Amino acid sequence: MFPARSLLALLTLAALPGAASAQAAAAMQSLFESGKSNLIKTAELMPEANYAFKPVATVRSFGEILGHLANENFLICAGAKGEPNPAEGKDYEKTAGKAAMIAALRESLTYCDPVYRMPDAKALEPIELFGTKGTRLWAATLNVIHNGEHYGNLVTYLRIKGLVPPSSQGG
Amino acid sequence: MKARLFAVLALAVPAAAAAQGVAASKNLYEISKGWLIKSAEMMPEADYGFKPTPAVRSFGELIGHVANANYMFCSVVLGENSPQTGDLEKAANRAAFIKGIKDAFAYCDKAYLLADAKSTEMIKLPFGMEGNKLWALMFNVAHNNEHYGNLVTYFRLKGMVPPSSQGGGM
Numbered sequence: 001m002f003p004a005r006s007l008l009a010l011l012t013l014a015a016l017p018g019a020a021s022a023q024a025a026a027a028m029q030s031l032f033e034s035g036k037s038n039l040i041k042t043a044e045l046m047p048e049a050n051y052a053f054k055p056v057a058t059v060r061s062f063g064e065i066l067g068h069l070a071n072e073n074f075l076i077c078a079g080a081k082g083e084p085n086p087a088e089g090k091d092y093e094k095t096a097g098k099a100a101m102i103a104a105l106r107e108s109l110t111y112c113d114p115v116y117r118m119p120d121a122k123a124l125e126p127i128e129l130f131g132t133k134g135t136r137l138w139a140a141t142l143n144v145i146h147n148g149e150h151y152g153n154l155v156t157y158l159r160i161k162g163l164v165p166p167s168s169q170g171g
Numbered sequence: 172m173k174a175r176l177f178a179v180l181a182l183a184v185p186a187a188a189a190a191q192g193v194a195a196s197k198n199l200y201e202i203s204k205g206w207l208i209k210s211a212e213m214m215p216e217a218d219y220g221f222k223p224t225p226a227v228r229s230f231g232e233l234i235g236h237v238a239n240a241n242y243m244f245c246s247v248v249l250g251e252n253s254p255q256t257g258d259l260e261k262a263a264n265r266a267a268f269i270k271g272i273k274d275a276f277a278y279c280d281k282a283y284l285l286a287d288a289k290s291t292e293m294i295k296l297p298f299g300m301e302g303n304k305l306w307a308l309m310f311n312v313a314h315n316n317e318h319y320g321n322l323v324t325y326f327r328l329k330g331m332v333p334p335s336s337q338g339g340g341m
Contacts, residue, residue: 031313059327141196141312149203149317153323153324159226
């Protein structure tokens with residue numbers, strides 16, 4: 001009854017590889033990893049000529065969304081780690097060229113990797129991000145859903161261009 | 172540049188910090204739940220059938236899909252049979268879609284009150300995937316937000332400002 005073609009694809013990608021972990025941060029890891037993979041594949045899938053594509057004038061272009069995500073992965077994961085943002089002062093939305101944009105996106109997601117490997121004791125430590133108090137786990141979760149939300153934008157951009165998004169390519 | 176993200180953060184963690192695992196997901200669940208219900212209420216009935224391209228779900232079908240998914244994830248977390256009746260993607264009209272998504276969220280609310288001690292209990296989703304309950308709760312939020320991201324583009328194509336960008340000051 002549940003008509004979830006895209007959900008099914010998402011579920012497949014988000015599957016815990018072996019045994020499921022009993023830990024809080026580890027619960028986020030598989031979701032981060034599936035989102036990361038979808039985003040990198042999306043960046044690779046879109047032809048460079050369409051990086052400037054936007055379905056309507058009021059939104060970010062395809063490339064700008066990727067750059068926005070690179071910015072935010074650095075920013076939020078620096079907050080989750082409790083260290084200065086290594087990309088402070090940079091704006092990856094202005095990155096020129098597909099190859100450079102993919103590199104920036106990859107770099108930001110790689111910077112985030114350790115956030116999703118924290119032991120629970122650390123994940124539940126309080127942090128502050130933009131003056132808002134939460135736990136490291138909260139920031140890690142925020143990052144995953146923010147990635148997912150913009151992936152949802154990109155899915156529609158790809159479809160408008162006649163391309164099948166990575167999360168629907170599972171066969 | 173970060174205006175919309177700031178809007179997210181401004182809504183986050185109203186009073187005390189989220190000190191525990193489930194609270195970290197509940198806080199974020201509440202934010203996109205609000206956006207999704209507002210989305211359903213904001214779109215005129217005439218545009219419920221709108222899709223930017225034939226290969227995708229219509230606006231209404233996305234609302235129904237999200238409602239279906241919330242019942243699915245949360246019934247598994249609660250360890251209950253889902254009270255859902257029928258495929259909510261096939262709701263008859265705008266009022267029925269809005270009721271569908273509101274009811275689904277009202278049902279799901281209970282799942283986000285889960286005690287942390289229970290959040291590490293293992294569950295199996297209908298497609299055979301296994302994880303702990305906290306994972307399923309986070310998965311549901313990530314899924315809600317992903318489809319909210321679809322809806323944002325639909326709104327913009329219709330010349331409308333999505334709920335997450337209506338906070339002012341941007």
